[in-house]
Amino acid sequence: MEPIDGGLLQNEATQIVSQMSTQQIFECLITAGCINLSPQMDTQQNSAMIVSGGGFGDIWVGQLHNGTKVAIKAWRSNALKDCRLKALKRAAREIYYWSRMEHRNIHQLMGVIIFKDQYLGMVSEWMENGNLHEYLQTHRDADRYRLCIDVASGLEYMHSRSTVHGDLKAMNVLVSSDGIARLSDFDFAVMSEASSLLFTESSNTRSGSIRWVAPEMLVGETPKRTKASDVYALGMTMLEIFTGEVPYPQCRMDFNVLTTVTQGTLPTRxxxxxxxxxxxxxxxxxxxxxxxxxxxxxxxxxxVVEILKSHIRSS
Known part of the structure; x- marks a missing residue:
């Protein structure tokens, strides 16, 4: 039977290692089944603009030859080289899985390119409405019940494919031009490791995301992301959808959130x-x-999807 990742992890000939060049990593992803978008766009993208940045790289807005606007998430080469082998292989596997996800509530990876001759670029549809947190600030009359169904449906799909999101919150959900919420920014191991985004080295939770982290992940030496911890974050994201604020807004510091959560205090309705x-x-x-x-x-x-649909009137 053909390995689900095209042999990316099992076959030593295509195994990603930290000594590989960006070009070699790119070729491994293509061999594994990711789509090479190079024929459909100018990989230099001289008119592209950076819209946000982070430790792992930058996000650019560019376009295909046919004029379609796209987002290009470019990983810095030094960030890739700094990764441990295990993290890099896991990230390659997750990129492949992301490229195979097709659902109206998942922000789909269209393909990969070598961006500006030096970066590994992940290309996806450009979302004009930005993330869900931003969308709610500018669309006060948004159907919040329907948005909850969108987010829960996207998570249900991911879980049905044995994939855990790992960092679900409104800022990691994008909104399409027609108001459909789509899960994005899955917690890739390579991004967390390369950009030092971990809350602590052993906590396995991203700094700044503690408000959405399940209590069981805040204790123990090696807390693991699970479907259940995703569901906890789903509840917090639904709360965000209705309030327009992060969970526990009265707590200004993450330490205060940690204390509040460990004491068992729940958010206010x-x-x-x-x-x-x-x-x-x-x-x-x-x-x-x-x-x-x-x-x-x-x-x-x-x-969660079933319950929401059964109680929410069609708008």
Whole structure:
């Protein structure tokens, strides 16, 4: 049977190692099944503009030959070289899996390129509305119930493919021009390792994301991202959708959030948007279930979708 990743991890001939050049890593991804978008665009993108940056690289806005606007996530070569072998191989596998995801609520990877002759570039559809957090600030009348279904549906799809998101929050959900929420920015090992985005070396949680991190991940030496921890983050993301604020906004410092969560204090219900009616009560109840400290009692992402759909009236 052909390995699901095209032999990327099993076959020594195509195994990604930290000594490989960006070109070699790119060729490995193409061999594994990722689409080479080079024939469809000018890989120099001289008119492209940087829209955001981070330790792992920069995000540019560019276009294909046919005029389609795209986002190019360019990994810095030195960031790739600084990665440990295990992280680099895992990242390659995750890029491949991302390229194979097709769902209306997943921001799809269109392909990969060698960007400006030196960077490994991941190309995806450009989302004019930005991330969900930004979208809610400028679209006060957005259908927040429908957005919750979008996010939960995207997570259900990922989990059905045995993939954990790992860093779900409104800032990592993009919104299409027609208002559809799509999960993005999956927690790639290479990005976390190369850019020192880890909360601590052993915590396995990104700095700045602790408000969405499940309690079980805040204890122990090697907490692991799981579907259950994703569901906890889903509940917090749904809360964000209704409040327009990060969870625990009264806590200005991450340390205060850590103390609050470990004490078992849950967020306050936003009664102005989640009213005391059948619909509001059902959504608040499912949020509370997502935050259950007993991991086994949390619903699956699919169950969250079912409950939301059964209680939300068609708009």
């Amino acid at each position: 936003p009664t102005d948007r989640l009213k005391d009616d059948v619909q509001g009560n059902a959504v608040w109840r499912i949020m509370l279930e997502c935050w259950d400290r007993d991991v086994s009692k949390r619903p699956s992402a699919g169950q």
